[in-house]
């Protein structure tokens with residue numbers, strides 16, 4: 001079975017911690033960030049052309065002016081430290097379920113800097129090591145890198161080659177002309193994401209609004225996915241709180257005819273309904289006319305115990321499947337399957 005690629009934007013992190021993180025902090029600080037983080041004094045005496053209070057606009061302008069180099073550096077440090085301070089709540093979040101809804105055949109490519117997805121990965125790894133690859137397209141505060149050996153991993157761990165502590169990644173800050181080739185880790189993430197996207201059967205876009213400053217990113221994704229006419233069998237899934245018309249318009253270059261599913265929340269998406277078998281189930285129902293069982297998946301409010309119990313059989317089936325073979329169908333009407 002081909003892969004399921006998931007693209008994550010800021011909306012996904014907001015969905016993961018709707019009531020704030022473990023310490024009540026929120027990720028949605030980009031609008032009004034200076035006020036929210038008490039940084040207004042950084043801008044004292046600086047005459048900005050933009051009247052916007054959005055960090056993206058302010059950062060873009062400051063970064064083009066050499067005289068504000070120090071201000072830009074301080075701003076970057078504050079942003080890095082703020083995101084690095086976020087912590088997942090103890091109970092399972094949408095990020096945990098997202099990680100557990102995919103397997104090693106799949107990829108999550110995230111635009112987010114916050115560490116929550118990586119933290120979810122680390123704790124879900126205690127349940128299974130058959131987990132998706134995670135690529136951080138704009139860098140991430142929880143990922144470290146060894147330049148010499150091109151190894152990456154969770155911050156604070158060591159390079160398996162040289163044993164040196166992995167170094168924090170430089171984040172790609174919000175300017176219009178982002179340099180995706182400026183560092184090896186980010187360049188590698190883009191190459192891997194493009195390769196997997198080309199070879200994906202399903203694409204899910206979760207909470208990513210494709211802002212103006214990401215035109216280059218959208219082009220890279222569009223080129224990798226190719227024309228929707230060459231994607232007549234594939235399925236696109238969009239999870240977003242924005243209205244259906246608005247998001248399908250934004251992603252129309254990726255969608256062939258009516259081959260998409262729109263949902264406002266994770267639980268009614270293919271990932272939530274058919275965890276770990278989304279490609280298999282959608283292929284079986286669309287191409288082979290198997291009726292799906294769509295109320296067997298993850299449910300809102302599941303505890304860690306309930307999640308582990310739910311995954312028991314499905315993880316066992318995976319261990320019994322020879323590498324390279326398809327996993328057995330799970331979410332189809334059983335009488336039909338026999």
Ligand SMILES: [Zn+2]
Pocket residue numbers: 146147148149150151159160161162163164
């Ligand atoms: Zn190394």
